[in-house]
Amino acid sequence: MYKILISDKLGQAGLDRLDQMKDVAYDVITGLSKEDLIATIPAYDALIIRSGTKPDADIIAAGTKLKVIGRAGIGVDNVDLAAATQHGVKVMNTPRANSVATAEQTLALMLAVSRHTVAAHNSVAAGEWNRSQFVGTELAEKTLGVIGLGYIGRLVARRAKAFGMTIIAHDPYVAAETAAEMGIILLPLDAMLARADIITLHSVVTSETTNMINAAAIAQMKDGVIIVNVARGKLIDEQALADALHSGKVAAAAVDVYQNEPPVGSPLLTAPNVLHTPHLGASSKEAQARVGIDIVEQVVDALRGTAYRNVVNP
Numbered sequence: 611m612y613k614i615l616i617s618d619k620l621g622q623a624g625l626d627r628l629d630q631m632k633d634v635a636y637d638v639i640t641g642l643s644k645e646d647l648i649a650t651i652p653a654y655d656a657l658i659i660r661s662g663t664k665p666d667a668d669i670i671a672a673g674t675k676l677k678v679i680g681r682a683g684i685g686v687d688n689v690d691l692a693a694a695t696q697h698g699v700k701v702m703n704t705p706r707a708n709s710v711a712t713a714e715q716t717l718a719l720m721l722a723v724s725r726h727t728v729a730a731h732n733s734v735a736a737g738e739w740n741r742s743q744f745v746g747t748e749l750a751e752k753t754l755g756v757i758g759l760g761y762i763g764r765l766v767a768r769r770a771k772a773f774g775m776t777i778i779a780h781d782p783y784v785a786a787e788t789a790a791e792m793g794i795i796l797l798p799l800d801a802m803l804a805r806a807d808i809i810t811l812h813s814v815v816t817s818e819t820t821n822m823i824n825a826a827a828i829a830q831m832k833d834g835v836i837i838v839n840v841a842r843g844k845l846i847d848e849q850a851l852a853d854a855l856h857s858g859k860v861a862a863a864a865v866d867v868y869q870n871e872p873p874v875g876s877p878l879l880t881a882p883n884v885l886h887t888p889h890l891g892a893s894s895k896e897a898q899a900r901v902g903i904d905i906v907e908q909v910v911d912a913l914r915g916t917a918y919r920n921v922v923n924p
């Protein structure tokens with residue numbers, strides 16, 4: 611019998627799929643401290659997590675039976691991949707399962723921030739009727755700069771095209787011809803930053819991309835640019851963005867992800883013209899069902915030795 615510990619909330623569809631498997635037993639225990647996880651993990655063959663659990667070197671070393679860590683979602687920046695590799699633990703994610711949800715959240719925030727939707731709602735709810743205060747801008751005929759032209763970046767680009775936007779992008783790992791086939795102009799970062807009316811981030815966090823949107827990058831952008839981040843908080847120097855919002859260099863930002871989550875003390879919380887959401891990119895019912903099913907099937911297949919899909923440390 612394979613034993614799986616699920617230490618973050620997983621979609622019910624994934625648990626239902628596990629219930630159908632006769633050779634698997636699982637426990638859902640969320641909110642464990644690092645010490646509790648170290649004490650708990652030796653009994654399990656696999657660990658399934660979302661972004662809340664952070665399996666570091668100590669936790670992975672304590673997992674003496676541990677063979678697989680399944681990340682229900684895309685980002686594996688909360689897992690110590692080097693430690694997992696050192697201990698022979700396979701780490702796998704579900705790279706496509708929540709992409710549509712994330713792309714739709716990006717468009718939702720882009721539209722909401724362009725039309726002052728939240729501020730206008732708050733005003734009406736407060737008994738006001740200030741139509742002239744909330745004149746927005748259209749997406750049509752604007753230029754969208756996409757940083758990171760992976761699967762989510764491409765879904766965002768396709769949707770933004772439907773709104774009549776011109777799409778430019780920066781991604782050092784994508785060929786210009788590939789982008790051109792999608793009707794996207796690939797540019798060096800500086801040129802892309804200088805041309806975009808709205809900039810949306812879809813990169814993973816690496817040593818190259820950490821704080822890539824910093825004061826120097828913002829200085830290259832158009833005055834009045836809008837920034838949307840539904841990827842990872844660590845891509846943006848929050849103080850630099852807050853300063854640019856205060857000065858008006860950046861007209862508005864939609865921020866779904868933060869350097870630290872929850873973002874206690876983040877300078878973005880007191881900056882003007884920010885639309886905040888609590889890391890909801892992947893939070894659709896459909897995405898969570900897909901993510902849950904995909905990760906339990908992948909993890910169990912790996913435990914059985916029948917297939918190894920989406921292993922990020924092969």
Ligand code: MLT
Binds near residue numbers: 682683685892
């Ligand atoms: C992901 O990496 O899949 C998303 O950020 C959603 C999540 O953290 O669960």
